[in-house]
Amino acid sequence: MFDIAEKVHDETRQGEAFAPFKADANAYRKRFYIESYGCQMNFSDSEIVASILNNEGFGATRNLEDADLVLLNTCSIREKAEQTVRKRLTEFRKIKESKPGMLIGVLGCMAERLKAKLLEEEKLVDIVVGPDAYRSLPGLIEEAETGQKAVNVLLSRDETYADISPVRLDSNGVTAFISIMRGCNNMCSFCVVPFTRGRERSRDALSIVQEAENLFSRGFKEVTLLGQNVDSYYWINEATNETVTFAKLMEMVALINPLLRVRFSTSHPKDITEEVLRTMAKYENICNYIHLPVQSGSTRILQLMNRTYTREWYMAKVKQIKEIVPGCGISADIIAGFCTETEEDHQDTLSIMEYSAYDMSYMFFYSERPGTLAARRYKDDIPEEIKKRRLQEIVELQNRLSLESNKRDVGKIFKVLIEGDSKKSTAEWKGRSSQNKMIVFPKINNGLKPGDYVNVQVNECTQATLLGQII
Template sequence: MLESPIQSKVHDEARQGEALLLEKEPGKGRRKLYIESYGCQMNFSDSEIVASILLDNGFETTGYYNDADVVFINTCSIRENAEQRVRTRLGDFKRAKRENPGMIVGVLGCMAERLKSKFLEEEKLVDLVVGPDAYRDLPNLIAKVEDGNRSVNVLLSREETYADISPVRLNSNGITAFISIMRGCDNMCSFCVVPFTRGRERSRDPESIVKEAKDLFEAGYREVTLLGQNVDSYKHKGENDEEIVNFAKLLALVADVSPLLRVRFSTSHPKDITDEVLHTIAKYPNICNYIHLPIQSGNSRVLELMNRTYSREWYIDRINAIRRIIPDCGISTDIISGFCTETEEDHQDTLSIMDLVQYDYAYMFTYSERPGTLAAKRYEDDVPEEVKKRRLTEIVHKQRGHSLFRLENQIGKVHRVLIEGYSKKSDQDYCGRNDQNAMVVFPKGSYKIGDYVNVIGETCTSATLIGRIID
């Protein structure tokens, strides 16, 4: 949910983990840390917090797990496939540990909280297990392992936001960065494990968020993405219970850091996104005209079973508000095929709402029952896998057409693009995203990474807008 949407691609929550590298000169005598992160943007942001904590405790990061003294895998529990990939990767680390017996292997994040006993006792794959709210305890837990004990801390917190920790920017392009504005989730969607693995919702104080944005801007960053499981429910009281800062006000505060600092956010919830937020986006040119608004299903009965707390009609009203207040807004979504009891008529409702909205991008996947969720306790996972997959194929096919249509409508228009790096296919081309979050590729000319340029769209694929820089 929290990842930058990928055009017309079936989303795999357990995408290949990435080694996160700290760009710094190695220090003498420092121990080496290797981290792989899977799943949502929040996990990648958390890994930057972990790196910061351990940097202050004598570590440096490495891109090679065979060279590491401590190996962490930051995990996702959204889908079964995610957990299988993590187990496979832990097997690789276990083999590496045979050649380096002093290596410490640990699991962080959502799987750590959910499967702590399996990892530590039954399968003995790891030395320590640490949940999302316990990263400050890592130096102590590592010390316990070095003393010959397995360690675990998966306690959830009602207060922890890591607001005072300056994240180490890992694998960074130096241009874009994430800022976590809140943790946990109070929405009890019946298919989701997040409330159980990340705890109750709590918001960071706005002062620390704005300071982090200012520090990033002064360091040369030109785009920040505000992260939360449900950013629209952000709420923080001022000192002495003064005026409450809601998400609309927070957006304005961050946008005011500089007109050259682009602001994005993820993820919104249809029940909470307000006209005030939409008008704030419309008011500030540097708040990108792009909203990720998960629908999950186009059928009100299924939405009720999912405990999404909105109907098809409510969702359409929010879409209409977006189109009215921000006419050129890009919209992406999440869609689940084959949720419990979903009929062909329910599936057709999902296809029809896709036709109505015509999303720019979508995350699309089949329902995967997660142990411990409300759906697993209350409902039978009764839609056959072949039916789920066939419905997903229809959803993907439709979305590819909509993605192409939305990009074709951007041909001939001039787009303000922040240059993020080189194109994957050629070092003679740059790439960056426009206001609507579409990836744009263009000849690099005399500009440099981090510059804003005006690009006219000339052609496109279903995933990329292709153009050239104009003065």
């Protein structure tokens, strides 16, 4: 789908690898090491896997060489991500040569598409597990320990892992993800997700609220409700026959406690409702930020992408957001150089960026992903040098829009949730505003700690960060 991501934000949680640590790891008889790539859903899935492994006697380790089981939770959304995974698997295989008992497994979205290559042709892994098959991991490990290749990439129509309490990996103790649904019914022509994660299904709302309540009782102050398309969330309580929409679910979580912030990701422009926006406006602890992927500003290209909305429709939705939720932060995903894209189409994308005044964006140039509708229907006919030039123009515009957005915040006061030390100095805190902007400010000797709320006045800014002081 995509290649070469440009992120105009210094605190994104996407596209990074991590190795978890559990303080009581010595209580376990075996060790596992995991790295995750791609979207927030993958990171959330890794926390589910960690819980399953803990119950099987595996404790997490940060040290790859100590691991009995090494797992890569993969992403197929971009070619670059797959290249990174292959490189890491090759490195793992070299370590395994000196530790023959080590097992290597691939989880997630690459599992189905590349299982044969990874297992047989390249002999890089011992276990391959798809996103809906994590419960089978203990049995697959047993099978792999006998020398057999272990595979389960079956997709499910009902798996939501609602009964599994995730292990919070590398947690700051303040913010956490909660998966509210799995899969996707939107057949965007460029996207592999419907084929790697299956059909859409919503998780039991009561279990979501219970998980959020548990997190708050443990000191967490912010939860992000995750789904490929959260606005499609739909669950019926069979005991009461009550229908729970996404707006209702947000309200249920917001009502847990006013000190618990609620965020969500991702919204599909065609599905975000006025009810959702009214609910955001009603509750102070529902953050005023929406990630609203546009992909292209051209109606013709949007039709080829099967996005099911027009340029004008998207612009009307942005207008509605700004009217109902004044000051709402908006970000987007943007693809440069999709099949048949003309210079006029490209200019439409630049102009819709200007209109929407995005605070930040995730920007890519298109590269064909095997198995997608676009790969079957359209020719990838835009030369790479043109894709890169258009992407660069998009990036440069977003850089300007991000800086302009931050400059508008200079002099304003924001309620900030302290997440921890800033990246550059332990003498400074970092935290995000309701609009999802990172704010850095000096510590003062008043007993503040991560998880506390403070009012911060913004004095200056960079393109990516607001700089201020506690008032």
